[in-house]
Amino acid sequence: MEEIFEAILRGARRVYGAINQGELGYCDTNNCSGEQQLRLDLISDQIWLEELQTLPSVQMVASEEREEPVETGRGEYLVAYDPLDGSSLVDVDLSVGSIFGIYRESFQGANLVGSAYVVYGPRIEVVTALQGEVKRSIVRHDGGLIPLDPPRLKERGKLNAPGGTQKGWYPHHRELIDSLFSEGYRLRYSGGMVPDLHQILVKGGGLFSYPGTEDKPNGKLRKLFEVFPFAFIYEEAGGEAIDDRGRRLLDLPCQGIHETTPCFFGSSYEIGRVREFYNVPRAE
Numbered sequence: 683m684e685e686i687f688e689a690i691l692r693g694a695r696r697v698y699g700a701i702n703q704g705e706l707g708y709c710d711t712n713n714c715s716g717e718q719q720l721r722l723d724l725i726s727d728q729i730w731l732e733e734l735q736t737l738p739s740v741q742m743v744a745s746e747e748r749e750e751p752v753e754t755g756r757g758e759y760l761v762a763y764d765p766l767d768g769s770s771l772v773d774v775d776l777s778v779g780s781i782f783g784i785y786r787e788s789f790q791g792a793n794l795v796g797s798a799y800v801v802y803g804p805r806i807e808v809v810t811a812l813q814g815e816v817k818r819s820i821v822r823h824d825g826g827l828i829p830l831d832p833p834r835l836k837e838r839g840k841l842n843a844p845g846g847t848q849k850g851w852y853p854h855h856r857e858l859i860d861s862l863f864s865e866g867y868r869l870r871y872s873g874g875m876v877p878d879l880h881q882i883l884v885k886g887g888g889l890f891s892y893p894g895t896e897d898k899p900n901g902k903l904r905k906l907f908e909v910f911p912f913a914f915i916y917e918e919a920g921g922e923a924i925d926d927r928g929r930r931l932l933d934l935p936c937q938g939i940h941e942t943t944p945c946f947f948g949s950s951y952e953i954g955r956v957r958e959f960y961n962v963p964r965a966e
């Protein structure tokens with residue numbers, strides 16, 4: 683696992699370098715979710731493939747930008763990654779990220795054994811998680827790390843990051859979001875999953891939601907590349923991560939590598955509020 687985290691540190695500096703080259707163009711191609719690809723999406727995808735495919739511990743990689751997984755060797759781990767999440771925010775110079783889920787045997791939430799994400803903001807930060815351990819560091823230009831305090835979610839936070847097209851929100855979802863605002867929660871939503879979830883994690887709590895909507899009943903965010911890795915990190919940091927039926931995200935089956943799910947990430951108080959408004963009490 684250590685060599686995968688080291689490859690992520692190397693790749694992070696390369697992707698940050700590519701972002702700073704000023705490339706903003708689109709390709710003529712769409713990804714498997716129907717989104718038009720930026721040249722930076724493909725450059726980042728190539729960087730991560732190069733970094734991961736030669737590692738002896740890796741057997742297969744799956745990328746959000748590729749239709750099918752790529753077999754790379756005989757190692758123990760399968761790595762799913764979103765090479766440049768939120769890439770449409772690069773042109774307005776907001777933070778973006780890369781996300782990694784590290785699986786054993788097959789790409790299922792229950793088989794996830796480690797995860798990581800990189801935030802490309804004013805500086806590069808990396809958060810990694812293994813069972814019982816979440817680490818956060820700044821990555822310096824020379825590749826050195828400056829360790830920061832491990833993030834920990836309090837019982838309750840102050841931030842509310844509500845995703846999805848508001849026009850398509852179901853009434854109970856709208857009531858949930860309104861009720862948090864009426865309790866004093868502050869809106870924090872950039873439209874980049876990585877910086878939005880990172881902010882809630884680092885500030886100690888809140889709710890990030892990307893619900894099912896009338897136009898997208900299964901939400902937008904992809905299980906393997908986005909949802910499972912963050913669910914693991916949030917749980918290891920003391921939070922919770924569930925779907926709209928109150929199930930633990932990491933318990934959800936994944937039938938196709940690009941499958942999506944409604945998702946809620948937060949501290950225990952806010953997830954309790956989701957359960958109330960969605961009428962999905964915790965199973966005793």
Ligand code: FDP
Nearest residue numbers: 767768769770845846873874875876
């Ligand atoms: P993007 O399409 O820019 O790549 O992964 C998809 C994602 O960004 C997430 O980073 C982000 O949280 C979400 O989509 C934003 O979606 P909305 O524009 O629907 O809020």
